[in-house]
Amino acid sequence: MSIVRRKSGSRRRTARVLILLGALPALAAIWLASPGPGSAAARSAGGLGQGSTGSALARAARPALDAFYRSPVLVRAGEAVRIPVEIGCVTPQGSTCPASAALEIRGDAGWARVGAAAVAGLEFDVSAPATRAAGSALEYRIRAIGPSGASLALPARGAPLRLHVAREMDTVAMPTVPFGVIQEGDVVLDLPWGTGPRRAGLVPGEESATTGPPAFAVDGLGRIHVIDAMQGRLAVFLDGHLVRETALPLTPRSDIALGPDGVAHVVTGSTAGQPSLVATRIDEDGRAVGRAVRLGPGILSEVRDTGPGAAAHVLPLDAWVPLRTSAARGSAALSVGRPLDGGRSLLKAIVGDSVRLGIARGGHVADAVEIRSPERLGELALAERLGRGYLAVVRVWRDDPSPAAQFQVLRIAADRRIATFAVADRSYAEAMPLSRFRLGDDGHLYQLTTSPEGMRIVRFRIGG
Amino acid sequence: MRKLLGIAVVAASALVLPVPAEASWVSEHCFDDHNVVKSWKRADAKAYATVAAWEGYEYAGGCWNDNDRDDTPNAPDSFGEGPDCSGLVFKAWMLRLPKGQTGGMWWNRMENVHGSYSSTMFATAEAGWPFFVLPEKDRMTTAYMDAMARKGHIGLLYVNGGTSSGTDVIVHAKGDAYGTVISEEAYRFDTDYVAVRRRGWTADCEPQCSRPLPATPLLVRVP
Numbered sequence: 001m002s003i004v005r006r007k008s009g010s011r012r013r014t015a016r017v018l019i020l021l022g023a024l025p026a027l028a029a030i031w032l033a034s035p036g037p038g039s040a041a042a043r044s045a046g047g048l049g050q051g052s053t054g055s056a057l058a059r060a061a062r063p064a065l066d067a068f069y070r071s072p073v074l075v076r077a078g079e080a081v082r083i084p085v086e087i088g089c090v091t092p093q094g095s096t097c098p099a100s101a102a103l104e105i106r107g108d109a110g111w112a113r114v115g116a117a118a119v120a121g122l123e124f125d126v127s128a129p130a131t132r133a134a135g136s137a138l139e140y141r142i143r144a145i146g147p148s149g150a151s152l153a154l155p156a157r158g159a160p161l162r163l164h165v166a167r168e169m170d171t172v173a174m175p176t177v178p179f180g181v182i183q184e185g186d187v188v189l190d191l192p193w194g195t196g197p198r199r200a201g202l203v204p205g206e207e208s209a210t211t212g213p214p215a216f217a218v219d220g221l222g223r224i225h226v227i228d229a230m231q232g233r234l235a236v237f238l239d240g241h242l243v244r245e246t247a248l249p250l251t252p253r254s255d256i257a258l259g260p261d262g263v264a265h266v267v268t269g270s271t272a273g274q275p276s277l278v279a280t281r282i283d284e285d286g287r288a289v290g291r292a293v294r295l296g297p298g299i300l301s302e303v304r305d306t307g308p309g310a311a312a313h314v315l316p317l318d319a320w321v322p323l324r325t326s327a328a329r330g331s332a333a334l335s336v337g338r339p340l341d342g343g344r345s346l347l348k349a350i351v352g353d354s355v356r357l358g359i360a361r362g363g364h365v366a367d368a369v370e371i372r373s374p375e376r377l378g379e380l381a382l383a384e385r386l387g388r389g390y391l392a393v394v395r396v397w398r399d400d401p402s403p404a405a406q407f408q409v410l411r412i413a414a415d416r417r418i419a420t421f422a423v424a425d426r427s428y429a430e431a432m433p434l435s436r437f438r439l440g441d442d443g444h445l446y447q448l449t450t451s452p453e454g455m456r457i458v459r460f461r462i463g464g
Numbered sequence: 465m466r467k468l469l470g471i472a473v474v475a476a477s478a479l480v481l482p483v484p485a486e487a488s489w490v491s492e493h494c495f496d497d498h499n500v501v502k503s504w505k506r507a508d509a510k511a512y513a514t515v516a517a518w519e520g521y522e523y524a525g526g527c528w529n530d531n532d533r534d535d536t537p538n539a540p541d542s543f544g545e546g547p548d549c550s551g552l553v554f555k556a557w558m559l560r561l562p563k564g565q566t567g568g569m570w571w572n573r574m575e576n577v578h579g580s581y582s583s584t585m586f587a588t589a590e591a592g593w594p595f596f597v598l599p600e601k602d603r604m605t606t607a608y609m610d611a612m613a614r615k616g617h618i619g620l621l622y623v624n625g626g627t628s629s630g631t632d633v634i635v636h637a638k639g640d641a642y643g644t645v646i647s648e649e650a651y652r653f654d655t656d657y658v659a660v661r662r663r664g665w666t667a668d669c670e671p672q673c674s675r676p677l678p679a680t681p682l683l684v685r686v687p
Contacts, residue, residue: 064514070626070627071628072628086608086624086625094511095511096507096510096511114687116684119669120506120507121624121681122681122684123681124683124686128685128686205617206523207524207550207616207617208521208548209549209617209636209639209642210617230641253645253647272518272520272521272546272643272644275518299633299648300648315633348628348629349628350629350630377630379629397653403655405653433629433631434631
């Protein structure tokens with residue numbers, strides 16, 4: 001469009017401008033009606049899940065299966081034992097497909113298999129084989145079978161899953177702490193939200209989760225190792241001062257365990273950008289040790305030290321996978337209990353409104369105890385062997401008469417006496433559910449709390 | 465006079481002729497595709513959400529493919545790939561527009577629709593809406609594909625049973641830093657969260673259910 005300036009012929013010029021102005025709406029209408037990029041005509045509407053994707057995708061031709069189950073972990077000899085199994089089957093078009101589930105049990109005569117249609121509410125009753133396995137462990141595998149040859153196994157390879165059958169299990173009543181009667185600890189680290197070395201990274205949630213540091217650990221010197229995922233660093237603090245920081249490609253689903261050699265084991269994953277879990281080791285100087293190791297797809301639950309190394313608790317396996325670095329090869333041996341030193345493992349589970357704890361060595365269970373709560377129990381946020389007893393932190397909650405929740409700390413002595421107190425559930429920003437508490441190498445209990453102002457690590461003395 | 469006329473024409477042109485927007489992932493990939501459905505099953509909702517898992521997250525978004533990755537990482541609020549938390553629930557639950565409308569609508573995952581409800585609306589469901597807040601949120605009350613909702617966030621129970629640690633497995637559009645994921649959560653026990661159920665689920669076994677409906681749990685005894 002141009003306006004031609006002439007000293008003469010002004011009427012002709014005015015007419016041209018007016019014609020142009022009159023044409024503008026028509027030009028605009030033509031412009032708006034023309035298809036923009038991507039506004040393709042509607043695909044043919046299919047039924048439920050049958051519509052075209054309209055994009056070149058790499059989805060496999062076979063259906064996709066997934067399998068979840070609840071591991072019994074530790075049961076009493078003679079009690080009813082059930083394993084709920086939930087199988088999902090999705091076609092490449094996004095529809096459901098029929099599938100079946102099978103439970104394989106190892107008995108004296110070898111492996112036996114029982115199958116059933118994978119329907120909602122499916123539970124395998126293994127009471128009979130569990131009774132026969134009293135005093136040892138019952139080994140089993142779970143399989144999902146779908147159409148077109150699709151199949152899936154838990155575990156995919158290696159050692160089978162186990163549930164431990166204790167001949168003896170002490171039962172103790174959990175002392176109650178009234179809701180709201182909480183103990184305040186000592187703040188040992190206080191980081192306001194923000195960006196910078198003495199800040200903690202935060203992503204406020206708006207139709208999403210508010211996300212802060214997912215996990216932390218405390219070493220024997222009282223240094224606090226914070227997974228500051230939103231700032232992409234592992235930051236180490238002592239007495240509130242930053243000692244060092246290591247840049248790491250972290251996700252908000254990351255966890256950390258400290259080995260006795262001062263090495264930090266960091267596992268990241270479980271996001272759209274990184275569905276495979278990745279394990280990294282960081283030495284005492286903040287340098288990566290060896291190469292990061294991909295553990296495969298899974299949902300990270302928690303990472304803990306095992307004495308000589310570390311292990312990750314992974315779903316849907318609901319079992320512990322030892323962490324291996326690129327320097328150490330060999331198949332990972334699954335463990336339903338958290339591996340400890342000396343070939344032992346810590347068994348821990350929530351069963352209804354009870355906490356069950358025990359120590360397994362091979363198939364034998366020792367020191368099994370069930371702590372029965374009069375209140376509803378939520379997650380078992382922490383379980384540790386403490387001397388010849390245990391330390392556990394479990395959430396208690398209620399809906400009536402008014403919603404309330406708090407964490408109850410249980411120190412279970414070898415003679416089964418329980419010392420207890422409650423701490424508040426202060427979680428403005430989300431962390432890993434099972435990584436909000438830590439038993440420090442210094443013997444104190446630590447809690448990661450968050451508020452609109454920032455994050456704090458709070459220490460509770462739990463006695464000698 | 466001529467100058468004023470020229471300025472007026474240019475200004476008018478700017479008003480009438482919009483500058484074309486930059487192409488976004490949504491504009492380049494998404495399209496309309498939906499149809500009314502008369503029934504909706506939890507199994508179908510779960511399959512729908514399963515496909516969404518490991519895709520991206522987009523505030524107010526509602527369009528995603530099925531390549532198990534975030535196609536627009538590190539680009540928040542840019543009409544990128546993925547739903548937000550309430551958008552995922554709207555489509556997985558096959559809800560209809562506008563707000564309060566009953567019945568069901570199947571939405572192609574590639575149709576960019578968020579729906580009429582925020583997470584807060586889900587958590588404070590009004591009477592007559594196609595979903596309601598459950599009176600309890602314990603495991604005896606809830607079922608898979610019920611939601612755990614609070615002001616600001618909502619996720620769907622992926623399975624009925626919990627884990628050995630007492631937690632739940634949740635599928636949700638968790639945020640830009642996560643994408644849409646399946647993760648372990650303790651929302652059930654958080655006082656800020658309530659359990660929400662979509663109205664009118666059809667039993668998963670239909671139309672081939674035996675009568676009476678099979679009891680749950682379905683026990684298979686291992687000898």
